Amino acid sequence: MQKIWIQKIKRLKTHSIQSVITNDLAELRVDTTISTESKIQYNKPDIFLYDKKLNHIWLIEIGVTCVDNLKAVEVEKLHKYDILASELEIIYKAKIKILPIVITWDAISSKYFKIYMDLIGIKDSVLAYIQTIALKKTLEGMFVEYKHGFEDVMTSQQRLCSVEHSPKGS
Known part of the structure; x- marks a missing residue:
């Protein structure tokens, strides 16, 4: 993917998302509904990037x-x-790629993660930053649970994991 227009910034934390x-050259939509002629249940991807x-x-x-x-969520997405x-292929007459960017709470990714990131031109330093944030947020959550005396943190993560993919309505 070519560099299309996004302004480079020194610090990721200070960047605000529109x-x-x-x-x-391009259109970037973050968490917005994509209009189509027919009604589609899943029409709001996290990021829509159109290289014109x-x-x-x-x-x-x-x-x-x-x-x-990890694998199930990646395939589902x-x-x-x-x-x-x-x-979108019909509307824009464009080549479409769906990229599921999935990591675990402890920053583990699938074997396809790097391939997906390379497709959209994400550098290794940004990958490291993403994994660092995932680890940091997981540790913050674990600390809150420990501080407030909840059950063993690993047990609560396992409960979340099993609830995450349980059948609807159960």
Whole structure:
């Protein structure tokens, strides 16, 4: 993927996210509904990136899960936007890629994670930053549980993991 227009900043923490950024070269939508002619259940990917010059669209879906569900969540996110991708292919006459960016609470990623990140041009330093934040947030959550005297932290993470993919309505 070419560098299309996003301004480089020194510090990631100071960058504010706008829901839609567009210019002659690209369109970037963050957590916004994508309009199509037919009603589609899953039409709000985490990130929609349209490279107008190459005529490519990336639908990026981000997830954080437990290690036991890593592959399942990645596959679920990969197929979640199949219908939207087909509609966008017709509307934009563009090549569509769905990229599930999934890591675990302890910053483990699948073997495809690096491939997906390379496709959208994410540098190794940013990957390290993402994994650091995942670890930091997990440790903060564990500390809060420990501080307030909740059950063993590992047990609570396992409960969350099992609830995450339990059948609806149970």
